[in-house]
Amino acid sequence: MEISLEVIVREAIAILNREGLEKLSMRALAGALGVKAPALYWHIKNKQDLIDQIAETMSAEMLTSCGLGNAQKYLFEFAHVYRQKLLEVRDGVAVFLNSYPSTPARCETIKNVMISLLHIGVKEKYCLIASGMFNNYVLSFVADEVIFKANPAGMPAFINTILGTDYEKISFDEQFDCGLNVLFAGFKILAQ
Amino acid sequence: MEISLEVIVREAIAILNREGLEKLSMRALAGALGVKAPALYWHIKNKQDLIDQIAETMSAEMLTSCGLGNAQKYLFEFAHVYRQKLLEVRDGVAVFLNSYPSTPARCETIKNVMISLLHIGVKEKYCLIASGMFNNYVLSFVADEVIFKANPAGMPAFINTILGTDYEKISFDEQFDCGLNVLFAGFKILAQ
DNA sequence: ACCTGAACACCGTTCAAGT
DNA sequence: ACCTGAACACCGTTCAAGT
Numbered sequence: 001m002e003i004s005l006e007v008i009v010r011e012a013i014a015i016l017n018r019e020g021l022e023k024l025s026m027r028a029l030a031g032a033l034g035v036k037a038p039a040l041y042w043h044i045k046n047k048q049d050l051i052d053q054i055a056e057t058m059s060a061e062m063l064t065s066c067g068l069g070n071a072q073k074y075l076f077e078f079a080h081v082y083r084q085k086l087l088e089v090r091d092g093v094a095v096f097l098n099s100y101p102s103t104p105a106r107c108e109t110i111k112n113v114m115i116s117l118l119h120i121g122v123k124e125k126y127c128l129i130a131s132g133m134f135n136n137y138v139l140s141f142v143a144d145e146v147i148f149k150a151n152p153a154g155m156p157a158f159i160n161t162i163l164g165t166d167y168e169k170i171s172f173d174e175q176f177d178c179g180l181n182v183l184f185a186g187f188k189i190l191a192q
Numbered sequence: 193m194e195i196s197l198e199v200i201v202r203e204a205i206a207i208l209n210r211e212g213l214e215k216l217s218m219r220a221l222a223g224a225l226g227v228k229a230p231a232l233y234w235h236i237k238n239k240q241d242l243i244d245q246i247a248e249t250m251s252a253e254m255l256t257s258c259g260l261g262n263a264q265k266y267l268f269e270f271a272h273v274y275r276q277k278l279l280e281v282r283d284g285v286a287v288f289l290n291s292y293p294s295t296p297a298r299c300e301t302i303k304n305v306m307i308s309l310l311h312i313g314v315k316e317k318y319c320l321i322a323s324g325m326f327n328n329y330v331l332s333f334v335a336d337e338v339i340f341k342a343n344p345a346g347m348p349a350f351i352n353t354i355l356g357t358d359y360e361k362i363s364f365d366e367q368f369d370c371g372l373n374v375l376f377a378g379f380k381i382l383a384q
Numbered sequence: 385a386c387c388t389g390a391a392c393a394c395c396g397t398t399c400a401a402g403t
Numbered sequence: 404a405c406c407t408g409a410a411c412a413c414c415g416t417t418c419a420a421g422t
Contacts, residue, residue, distance in 0.1 A: 107348050114354050118354075124358075125359065125360050127354070127355065128351070129370055129374075133329065133332075133374065136329070136332030136333075139332070140324070140325075140328030140332060144324055144328075147292065156293050156299050158299050158302075159306070162307065163316060163319065163320075167316055167317065168317050169317075175321045178382070179324075181381060182322070182378035183374070183378055184378075185377065186377040186378030189373060189377045
């Protein structure tokens with residue numbers, strides 16, 4: 001049947017988009033490829049490896065679509081590309097949360113973030129915590145965004161008792177940029 | 193055998209601490225309680241409900257150990273209690289990430305955060321995004337902290353190529369406060 | 385080199401039946 | 404009211420055996 005790592009990962013992402021992470025089983029993936037489950041283990045180590053490879057493929061696609069400007073602008077743009085990719089692949093956030101960065105493209109994205117943070121003045125000793133905050137902000141934001149969009153009426157009721165009647169809603173795009181600006185403003189205290 | 197919701201949740205947390213989330217199955221939980229798996233379904237709706245109840249119990253324990261000071265101090269203290277509780281219960285972060293806030297004590301904690309944020313000057317329209325950032329910061333920080341502590345040598349190798357040889361490590365306690373200060377500094381731009 | 389059959393050791397959940 | 408037996412429809416992974 002001619003299977004390869006690339007074909008496996010591509011089909012895995014297709015299943016993700018069609019049915020979500022909980023339907024992505026080794027048997028289902030093999031079935032979609034016209035093969036039996038044990039065949040996959042010739043090409044990948046195990047399911048964790050599959051998840052890692054999905055995150056790697058997504059990371060590689062983020063890398064190519066990011067230009068180089070000044071550091072602050074780069075971080076801003078990368079955050080947008082990151083979010084876009086996480087929204088594009090169903091359960092993309094869960095994939096990233098369940099995969100520790102070890103593959104090349106994924107590491108490259110983190111490296112770019114760290115270098116950019118140093119460029120905007122973040123001291124070396126605060127570099128790790130800042131890049132963690134940046135990465136986790138994007139992941140968490142999209143996680144919440146996806147949950148809300150799947151069930152807009154599902155927000156805990158008490159929230160409406162806190163927010164006044166004149167509460168003005170802001171779009172997800174605005175909220176996302178808003179949070180980024182909070183982070184960048186906060187990072188200034190890491191510059192000395 | 194006299195089972196109840198409280199006993200079930202307490203034993204579930206005990207299993208979490210002994211063996212971790214992936215070993216917490218309905219069969220294992222029932223077995224530890226001297227009962228068969230289907231018996232659990234008389235007391236809880238399903239496994240999701242169990243996870244929600246664990247998060248609720250943990251949230252209730254956070255509530256009692258938090259005093260009332262000024263808003264900024266409260267947020268700082270609550271962040272510490274939150275982190276401590278997440279570190280105390282094995283896989284506590286995963287429990288929270290896999291449970292949407294709907295139970296009373298859990299909602300109460302979020303409500304307290306939102307009200308405190310309003311008190312320190314965050315405008316109502318930015319209240320949701322700010323409380324999301326606060327909550328996600330604590331969860332993500334502890335998630336990374338736990339991973340690192342479980343495997344201190346497992347950091348991606350490229351990181352050492354970025355950080356100079358004079359890189360000074362800072363403790364997790366310091367890193368945590370550092371990130372909190374970044375957030376509070378950043379939140380100032382949400383005050384007008 | 386690459387794939388299958390068969391098996392192992394599990395899951396969450398339902399539901400008729402017991403007490 | 405509360406629990407069990409038995410079953411359904413799944414999992415990830417291994418490994419001897421096939422081609």
